[in-house]
Amino acid sequence: MTTPPRTIYRHRVATRIWHWVNAVTLFIMIGSGLTILNAHPHLYWGAYGANFDHPWLNTIHWPAYVTIPAHYNLAIARRWHLLFALVLAFGLLGYMVTSVVNRHFQRKLRVRVRVRDLSAANLWHDVREHLALRFHDPADPNAYNIFQKLSYVGVIFILIPVMILTGLAMSPGMDAAWPWLLDVFGGRQSARSVHFIAAAALTAFIVVHLALVILAGPINEVRSMITGRWRVPQEPGEDVA
Amino acid sequence: MTILTRRAVIAGSAAGAGLLLSGCDKVAEVPAFRKILFSGEIMNRGLQRALSNRAALAPEFTAAEMSPRFRVNGTHNPNTPDYTAMVAENFAHWRLKIGGLVAKPLSLSLAQVRSLPTRTQITRHDCVEGWSAIGKWHGPQLGTVLKAAGIRDSARYIVFTCADLYNGAPYYESIDLVDAFHPQTILAWALNDRVLDVGHGAPLRLRVERQLGYKHAKYITQINAVASLAGIGLGKGGYWEDHVDYDWYAGI
Numbered sequence: 001m002t003t004p005p006r007t008i009y010r011h012r013v014a015t016r017i018w019h020w021v022n023a024v025t026l027f028i029m030i031g032s033g034l035t036i037l038n039a040h041p042h043l044y045w046g047a048y049g050a051n052f053d054h055p056w057l058n059t060i061h062w063p064a065y066v067t068i069p070a071h072y073n074l075a076i077a078r079r080w081h082l083l084f085a086l087v088l089a090f091g092l093l094g095y096m097v098t099s100v101v102n103r104h105f106q107r108k109l110r111v112r113v114r115v116r117d118l119s120a121a122n123l124w125h126d127v128r129e130h131l132a133l134r135f136h137d138p139a140d141p142n143a144y145n146i147f148q149k150l151s152y153v154g155v156i157f158i159l160i161p162v163m164i165l166t167g168l169a170m171s172p173g174m175d176a177a178w179p180w181l182l183d184v185f186g187g188r189q190s191a192r193s194v195h196f197i198a199a200a201a202l203t204a205f206i207v208v209h210l211a212l213v214i215l216a217g218p219i220n221e222v223r224s225m226i227t228g229r230w231r232v233p234q235e236p237g238e239d240v241a
Numbered sequence: 242m243t244i245l246t247r248r249a250v251i252a253g254s255a256a257g258a259g260l261l262l263s264g265c266d267k268v269a270e271v272p273a274f275r276k277i278l279f280s281g282e283i284m285n286r287g288l289q290r291a292l293s294n295r296a297a298l299a300p301e302f303t304a305a306e307m308s309p310r311f312r313v314n315g316t317h318n319p320n321t322p323d324y325t326a327m328v329a330e331n332f333a334h335w336r337l338k339i340g341g342l343v344a345k346p347l348s349l350s351l352a353q354v355r356s357l358p359t360r361t362q363i364t365r366h367d368c369v370e371g372w373s374a375i376g377k378w379h380g381p382q383l384g385t386v387l388k389a390a391g392i393r394d395s396a397r398y399i400v401f402t403c404a405d406l407y408n409g410a411p412y413y414e415s416i417d418l419v420d421a422f423h424p425q426t427i428l429a430w431a432l433n434d435r436v437l438d439v440g441h442g443a444p445l446r447l448r449v450e451r452q453l454g455y456k457h458a459k460y461i462t463q464i465n466a467v468a469s470l471a472g473i474g475l476g477k478g479g480y481w482e483d484h485v486d487y488d489w490y491a492g493i
Contacts, residue, residue, distance in 0.1 A: 031262060039370035047302065047365060050372035052310040065259065069266045074369065075486040076269060076278075082493060083281030086288075172367045173492025176451045177293030179300055188365060188373050214251065 008142050010230035012104060018095040019225055021087065026206065028084045029163075031068030033199060035077035038062050043196055047187030056193070089164045092156070109149050109156075117146050135216050141232045151205060159202050166195035279486075286490040295419050299450035302363040308374040311366070311432065313440035314454050316412070319405035324460065327404075332444040337428075341400070341465030344391030351430070351444050357381035360427050368454040369487065378448050379431035384422040387466070396466035400473055401447055404460035407480050414458040415470055415478040415489070416449055425450040428461065453491035455481050 011019075041062075042055035049055065064070040068080055099105045111117050126146050129135070137143055144152070168174045169181035169191035185191035213221045217233065224230030268274045318324075327335050332351045339347040363377045387399070399421040403412040420426055427448045430437055437443040442459025449456050456479070470476055475483035482489045 027258070027261060028265065031265065036371065040368070040372050042372075047306060048308045048373045048375045050308065050312045050368075050374045052312060053308065065262065068262060069269065070263060071266075073485075075481070075488075078369070078488065079278045079281060079486065080265070080269075082285055082488075083278055086281060086284055168493075170367075171289070171493035172299060172365070172453060173289040173293065173451045175365075176297040176299045177289060182300060188367065192371060210254065 005234070006232045007229045008232060009228055010142060010224045011228045012102065013228065014095060014098045014102070015104065016225055016228060018091060021091050025084050025087050025091065026202065028068060028080050029088060030199065030203060031066060032077040032080035032084070034062040035067040035069065035072060036074065036081060037196070038067065038072060039074050043193045044189040045186070045193060046189055047182070049189035049192075057196075059196075085164070085167055088160065092160050092164070096156075108144055109153050111146070111149050111153065117149070122146060133215055135212065136233060151208075155202065155205055159198050159205070162198045163195065163202065166191040166198065170195065282488040282490050285493050289492050290419070296424060297451075299364055299425055302365065302375050304363065304377070306375055307363060307433070308376060311374045311376040311441070312372075314366075314368055315459060316405040318439050319403075319460055321404065321406060324404045328439060328443070335444055335462075337445060337461065337464065339386060339390045339464045341467050342393040342396040343387075343466050344393065345389070347386070347390050349386075354381065354428065354445060355430055357385055360424070362425055362427070362448070362450070364425065364448065364450045366454055366457070369491070377433050378427060378429040379434075380427045380429035380445070380448070382424065383426045383428055383447070383464075384424075386428065386464070387421060390466075392466040395468045398467050398470055398478070400465045400467055400470070400478075401458035401461050402463035402465070403458050404462050408484075410474070410480075411462075412458065412460075412480050413474060414447070414456055414480070415467075415473070416447075416452070416456065420449050420451065423449070423451070451492055455479070455487060456491050 037059060038061060041059040042049070042051075043057040043059070044053055044055050067077070069076050123146060129145070130147065135145060135148075137145065165181060166185055168178070169185050170188055175182055175188065181191070182188060185194055220231050220233075269278060335351055337347075337349045337351075337354055339349070358381060359379055360382055361377065361379045363375060365373050365375045367373050383399070396418070398415045398417055400415045401413060403414075405412045416426070425448065428445050429442075429448050430445050432438075432441050437446065442457075442461075445461045446459040447457050447461060467473065470478040470489075474480065477483045478489040479487070481487035
């Protein structure tokens with residue numbers, strides 16, 4: 001006999017809206033960003049960097065099936081990138097304000113440093129649980145595991161802010177308004193390099209995130225991000241299909 | 242969930258991503274959406290102007306921080322009969338004309354331009370393509386020339402017409418008065434302590450340091466104060482703006 005499935009309220013409306021806005025926004029930012037990179041696929045450290053200078057990385061020419069627009073058009077790629085950059089930045093700002101007010105960060109992403117969460121034993125336990133495709137603590141299925149917490153904290157508080165700030169540091173107008181941007185990142189070409197590295201990290205996060213959604217049961221996971229309600233997975237050995 | 246349906250989910254997602262990518266190109270063609278897409282420029286300009294003051298200076302660098310070699314962007318040589326003849330006579334008959342909505346139209350020789358008080362600045366040139374080069378520029382402030390000509394109250398933009406041709410028409414660019422009277426906006430006649438060479442825009446080019454490279458008009462022959470950009474070229478304020486949809490406000 002299987003027990004009737006139990007559902008819990010997992011994602012608040014602000015989280016769900018922000019999630020889908022970001023899904024679209026990041027898709028556009030990565031595609032249009034690769035078109036912009038195709039205009040000069042060389043990365044440098046420092047304030048300057050051009051054809052006669054030494055790049056630390058020459059990227060591939062990004063193929064049409066990953067770029068926006070598909071055919072090289074720097075002007076249109078910049079239109080996409082710079083409009084959706086505003087969606088990304090103000091979306092993050094709105095989500096942060098909302099999540100501080102409704103205590104979402106504190107409830108969901110609180111990492112108890114040293115006490116329990118980051119101990120070697122807990123991390124190793126979670127690695128084994130992940131390898132066994134068990135992503136939720138049966139005793140408290142609504143809680144995020146430590147890898148979820150660390151990756152969401154990393155994306156919300158480090159990667160997306162770094163994307164936004166390095167993007168601003170590449171703007172000659174913003175460099176006049178906020179010269180400290182260049183001091184933080186060590187010059188415009190360094191900021192451009194960090195922008196690329198953070199984008200690569202964000203892309204890696206998206207790949208792992210999608211892989212885990214598929215492994216954890218895509219219908220249940222996607223539905224929970226639409227309706228907010230999530231069905232608690234049943235114990236191993238029971239039919240969950 | 243079986244492996245087969247997982248595979249279907251992955252294949253479906255990949256196909257969906259491909260459709261979305263081509264969908265982006267389709268929606269960018271729809272006039273109403275295109276208008277939204279292009280409104281980002283107005284929002285970015287508004288935000289940047291709100292966050293900075295009119296006179297906020299672009300960063301300046303020391304001689305030790307300069308690019309070893311400052312690459313050429315845009316036209317390398319206008320190669321028109323008129324321009325080639327001017328180069329041959331070392332710009333002896335070149336004139337800079339300042340007109341449009343001014344009280345006193347001017348026609349200056351290169352010697353007159355070089356005799357004006359100059360500003361020297363080591364600044365970073367940022368190409369729209371992504372590269373940067375740092376060089377030392379030398380020349381009078383645009384504001385000095387505009388004040389000498391006495392621009393009228395009805396003027397809103399400054400339009401630069403150049404000696405290099407694109408599709409048979411002179412390259413042109415425009416900036417508004419906020420940038421025209423900015424202290425770092427200069428008419429440069431020297432780069433890195435040498436008289437400007439042909440590749441870098443001889444004999445005179447614009448430096449408008451808070452904007453991208455294509456705004457920095459080279460080979461300037463004419464400066465006009467105008468009330469509106471309509472009727473000039475295709476009306477979008479510059480060659481690239483007219484022909485390939487570059488943003489007119491190139492501060493980001």
